[in-house]
Amino acid sequence: MVSVLLYLREVTAEQVRAWIAGVVAVLSYGVYVVVVIGRAGDGPIAATPYAMPLVWTVGIAIVATIVGNIVAGLLIPAEDAVADVRDQEISRLGERVGGAFVVIGGVAALLLALAEAPHFWIANAVYLAFVLSAVLGAIARLAVYHWGF
Amino acid sequence: MAPKPTKVTNSIRALRFAHGEMTQAALAARIGVTRQTVIAIEQGRYSPSLELAFQIAAVFGTRIDDVFAYEGATP
Numbered sequence A: 001m002v003s004v005l006l007y008l009r010e011v012t013a014e015q016v017r018a019w020i021a022g023v024v025a026v027l028s029y030g031v032y033v034v035v036v037i038g039r040a041g042d043g044p045i046a047a048t049p050y051a052m053p054l055v056w057t058v059g060i061a062i063v064a065t066i067v068g069n070i071v072a073g074l075l076i077p078a079e080d081a082v083a084d085v086r087d088q089e090i091s092r093l094g095e096r097v098g099g100a101f102v103v104i105g106g107v108a109a110l111l112l113a114l115a116e117a118p119h120f121w122i123a124n125a126v127y128l129a130f131v132l133s134a135v136l137g138a139i140a141r142l143a144v145y146h147w148g149f
Numbered sequence B: 001m002a003p004k005p006t007k008v009t010n011s012i013r014a015l016r017f018a019h020g021e022m023t024q025a026a027l028a029a030r031i032g033v034t035r036q037t038v039i040a041i042e043q044g045r046y047s048p049s050l051e052l053a054f055q056i057a058a059v060f061g062t063r064i065d066d067v068f069a070y071e072g073a074t075p
Helices: A002-008 A013-040 A051-075 A085-114 A119-147 B012-018 B024-031 B035-042 B050-059
Strands: B008-010 B068-070
Touching: A013 A051, A013 A085, A013 A119, A051 A119, A085 A119, A085 B035, B012 B024, B012 B035, B024 B035, B024 B050
Parallel strands: none
Antiparallel strands: B008 B068
């Protein structure tokens, strides 16, 4: 806990937001995968009820991100809580990296729909793309914060 | 320390100490960025915009090329 507080004194609010976005995306998707696989049993995976776990994990991820950002805002010194020009440049880089996976997810969903694949695969392709977008966007931002550009 | 990704070097640290041991936080407040951005610039992990570079030079009352230099520059 002490090391976390010390870390929060050495980083900007935007850097913490990148951590929160990445960690929440990984954890919420991990929970979703475990729940869906647990429900699948011996039947075909595409016939597994997935809609409610998907909606719930996305909803919980949104709430967790908001709460995490509020808590981080309370712990980070006020002078480091405002996004400056460097934060904005890094944020744009993260959006470009993440945005690529949203496009890939859209194309994958389109191809699956054209192939008349089950809704399960279409929804999961889009969800996975959103998760990869959040995770890789966060990794890109954190890498640039650490190593520079 | 993280590897230095830019060829832009600077003498901000020396200038800070020459100006009453100005802290990174004080410099950050003067130029409107976070302390972490000043640290990143000093360590060569972030090349500031031209406008920010001029602001830093203005704080120290000096020319921009007294603060920043480009390693690949030829005289």
